[in-house]
Amino acid sequence: MANDFLTSLRNYAQSLSSGEKSAGEVSAALNHWVKESGEALKEKIESEIESAAIRMGFVRKAELDSLMHRIEELEKKSSGAKKTVRKSVKKVAKISSAASTSKMKNPNVRKKVTK
Numbered sequence: 001m002a003n004d005f006l007t008s009l010r011n012y013a014q015s016l017s018s019g020e021k022s023a024g025e026v027s028a029a030l031n032h033w034v035k036e037s038g039e040a041l042k043e044k045i046e047s048e049i050e051s052a053a054i055r056m057g058f059v060r061k062a063e064l065d066s067l068m069h070r071i072e073e074l075e076k077k078s079s080g081a082k083k084t085v086r087k088s089v090k091k092v093a094k095i096s097s098a099a100s101t102s103k104m105k106n107p108n109v110r111k112k113v114t115k
Contacts, residue, residue, distance in 0.1 A: 008033055 012026045021029075053060075 005037070 009030070012021070012030060015021045016023060016026045
């Protein structure tokens with residue numbers, strides 16, 4: 001890349017000195033070339049960083065955000081299920097305590113407990 005820059009700079013300097021192009025044209029051309037080269041370099045760096053991160057096992061932010069959202073959904077569903085389980089456990093506990101209380105009063109009599 002350094003050689004490309006020097007070669008381009010030499011070519012522009014020659015065309016400037018020979019009068020083929022004005023200083024403004026050479027400056028604009030160099031500015032355009034620098035911007036293009038900078039963008040290409042930026043893309044190359046981003047690509048290398050991404051491939052290195054994948055090799056190391058890092059997770060992208062978008063993937064992590066997606067997983068966090070999924071966990072939140074599952075926790076919401078889970079909390080609804082926990083409430084249902086708690087109600088069922090309370091109902092069973094109430095029934096079993098009523099049955100054990102009736103057995104304590106008269107162990108020979110079985111009382112049917114309804115829901």
